[in-house]
Amino acid sequence: MTAPARTERRSLERAVETFAEGKPYDLFFLSVRGMRLLGRKTEAAFPGPDRPGLPAERLKCGLVEAHMLLGVAEREQVAEDHVAVFYRPLAESEKAELFAEAVADPMADLYHPYAQLGDRIRAAAETEAGGWEVTEELVRELDHAESVLREYVPERLARLGFDGGGRAYDAACSTGAFLAAVGSRFPAIRTIGQDLSAEMVAHARSRVDEVHCGDSISPAIPEGEADLVICRHLNAFVVGTRQAHELFAAAASRCRPGGYLVLLGHTPILISSQWCEMSGLRVLQRSAATPSGHALFQCYILRRD
Amino acid sequence: MTAPARTERRSLERAVETFAEGKPYDLFFLSVRGMRLLGRKTEAAFPGPDRPGLPAERLKCGLVEAHMLLGVAEREQVAEDHVAVFYRPLAESEKAELFAEAVADPMADLYHPYAQLGDRIRAAAETEAGGWEVTEELVRELDHAESVLREYVPERLARLGFDGGGRAYDAACSTGAFLAAVGSRFPAIRTIGQDLSAEMVAHARSRVDEVHCGDSISPAIPEGEADLVICRHLNAFVVGTRQAHELFAAAASRCRPGGYLVLLGHTPILISSQWCEMSGLRVLQRSAATPSGHALFQCYILRRD
Numbered sequence: 001m002t003a004p005a006r007t008e009r010r011s012l013e014r015a016v017e018t019f020a021e022g023k024p025y026d027l028f029f030l031s032v033r034g035m036r037l038l039g040r041k042t043e044a045a046f047p048g049p050d051r052p053g054l055p056a057e058r059l060k061c062g063l064v065e066a067h068m069l070l071g072v073a074e075r076e077q078v079a080e081d082h083v084a085v086f087y088r089p090l091a092e093s094e095k096a097e098l099f100a101e102a103v104a105d106p107m108a109d110l111y112h113p114y115a116q117l118g119d120r121i122r123a124a125a126e127t128e129a130g131g132w133e134v135t136e137e138l139v140r141e142l143d144h145a146e147s148v149l150r151e152y153v154p155e156r157l158a159r160l161g162f163d164g165g166g167r168a169y170d171a172a173c174s175t176g177a178f179l180a181a182v183g184s185r186f187p188a189i190r191t192i193g194q195d196l197s198a199e200m201v202a203h204a205r206s207r208v209d210e211v212h213c214g215d216s217i218s219p220a221i222p223e224g225e226a227d228l229v230i231c232r233h234l235n236a237f238v239v240g241t242r243q244a245h246e247l248f249a250a251a252a253s254r255c256r257p258g259g260y261l262v263l264l265g266h267t268p269i270l271i272s273s274q275w276c277e278m279s280g281l282r283v284l285q286r287s288a289a290t291p292s293g294h295a296l297f298q299c300y301i302l303r304r305d
Numbered sequence: 306m307t308a309p310a311r312t313e314r315r316s317l318e319r320a321v322e323t324f325a326e327g328k329p330y331d332l333f334f335l336s337v338r339g340m341r342l343l344g345r346k347t348e349a350a351f352p353g354p355d356r357p358g359l360p361a362e363r364l365k366c367g368l369v370e371a372h373m374l375l376g377v378a379e380r381e382q383v384a385e386d387h388v389a390v391f392y393r394p395l396a397e398s399e400k401a402e403l404f405a406e407a408v409a410d411p412m413a414d415l416y417h418p419y420a421q422l423g424d425r426i427r428a429a430a431e432t433e434a435g436g437w438e439v440t441e442e443l444v445r446e447l448d449h450a451e452s453v454l455r456e457y458v459p460e461r462l463a464r465l466g467f468d469g470g471g472r473a474y475d476a477a478c479s480t481g482a483f484l485a486a487v488g489s490r491f492p493a494i495r496t497i498g499q500d501l502s503a504e505m506v507a508h509a510r511s512r513v514d515e516v517h518c519g520d521s522i523s524p525a526i527p528e529g530e531a532d533l534v535i536c537r538h539l540n541a542f543v544v545g546t547r548q549a550h551e552l553f554a555a556a557a558s559r560c561r562p563g564g565y566l567v568l569l570g571h572t573p574i575l576i577s578s579q580w581c582e583m584s585g586l587r588v589l590q591r592s593a594a595t596p597s598g599h600a601l602f603q604c605y606i607l608r609r610d
Binding site for chain 2: 011012013014029034036075078079080081082086109111113114115240241242270272273274275277
């Protein structure tokens with residue numbers, strides 16, 4: 001049995017999310033100790049206890065905390081109009097213990113298998129709503145929501161052996177803040193951004209070495225010429241699954257042998273680490289933790305051997 | 306890790322079924338030794354090597370065979386228009402070994418989590434096609450496809466302690482063949498059938514003690530008066546998920562304390578054993594094997610304590 005012996009005899013519970021009203025994309029699984037733990041994402045402490053000087057805030061973002069875990073998944077059923085996952089509940093102390101194991105294991109798989117079922121609804125709504133307007137406030141919000149990821153990734157790349165030379169290419173650079181953080185940690189690197197939005201490109205211009213306006217299905221850097229490829233756009237609420245895979249292939253083709261790729265975002269990544277592996281990339285890590293270990297987030301770091 | 310050590314380093318493979326053209330309902334999971342094995346249903350030897358006198362036949366039915374197993378499931382993703390399950394493949398000898406463990410364990414969970422995604426397509430098609438016409442040929446086909454289940458269940462009930470007295474109620478008795486097999490094994494039992502189709506009721510009349518025409522949402526037997534309740538109708542291609550749960554509640558309410566319920570069918574059961582457990586029923590078994598062990602099939606046997 002997959003469950004720890006002590007949960008096996010607990011009463012089953014059921015997490016249900018309808019496609020129309022619920023948020024199936026909030027359901028996540030976390031693989032720890034050979035178990036599939038089920039959780040439901042809610043607002044997390046942001047940025048968390050690591051920067052006590054900052055005002056307390058709770059934000060629905062990429063961060064997942066121990067208390068969001070529900071239990072050990074036993075079976076799921078994807079029905080016509082809803083998803084149901086049956087699980088054996090975990091005590092708070094067990095959640096903390098298993099979460100700590102995941103924090104210590106960068107290969108712990110944190111994923112959202114129903115991310116696109118919510119998207120089906122979103123797609124219908126968005127057609128009417130149209131695109132985003134790029135305001136100063138939106139720029140601040142986007143930059144803020146990603147600050148935990150921006151602080152984590154460059155240092156982590158250094159620890160994984162990235163030498164900081166060559167070119168860093170961000171296929172959907174938006175405000176350019178992420179690339180700027182990479183450039184700041186690795187002063188020798190040339191930062192190259194691309195974005196679909198002319199307004200975003202205008203924002204990014206002062207922060208990066210080079211910026212291009214255009215769809216990253218045609219990347220603004222030649223094949224095999226990036227030492228680091230950053231994908232912050234292959235996520236739910238940004239693209240659909242098919243498009244995510246096409247854009248991933250385009251971006252990955254720009255990575256030179258020996259180079260690194262990073263996939264992240266503050267909504268669920270639509271590419272699985274398994275797909276990355278099947279695409280011939282080595283998966284160095286799948287999840288990351290905040291410095292205090294209070295939260296986990298998806299962060300795929302890949303290498304082209 | 307959930308995978309046996311020897312599969313962990315094998316190359317990943319991916320099973321994909323689109324909603325429009327594929328058969329997501331053919332994907333099944335089998336829980337064995339704490340692992341989730343993935344499989345894809347194809348035609349099985351029917352009835353199999355147990356009755357060598359019968360002509361060899363391969364039939365797409367409730368039977369699952371070892372060779373249909375694909376590997377150890379690692380992650381699934383339910384996208385806008387398809388399901389993808391990533392797995393580490395198993396060698397044929399490993400399939401045989403794990404399958405044999407499931408054959409020996411009546412609590413092994415065999416299930417189809419995407420049964421209704423195919424149904425979404427079916428529903429659209431069926432609206433045009435209309436209902437079945439009850440021909441002699443259809444009756445023979447239905448009876449034939451269920452013969453393995455019919456031979457298994459009465460004997461198994463006896464071994465599980467069912468004393469064979471009182472009333473056996475089949476909420477959707479169709480041709481009456483299943484109830485007749487129950488009556489044949491337990492001569493003291495009174496067999497009571499119900500079916501939505503007047504034509505089926507006419508076919509069943511000579512085979513059972515009592516038969517009623519009508520929707521089993523209003524069962525033809527009073528609450529708590531059945532010693533055995535048979536549900537052969539809570540399956541994909543028969544009803545939708547919501548309806549299956551309503552019909553299950555109606556049928557289960559007819560079972561007396563100490564009585565038994567059986568859920569089966571030759572298409573995926575839409576009720577999970579977990580839901581049965583949450584409904585206050587004791588799950589005595591979830592899957593069954595043919596006498597030779599060549600195939601497994603879903604067979605929930607429940608008891609109201």
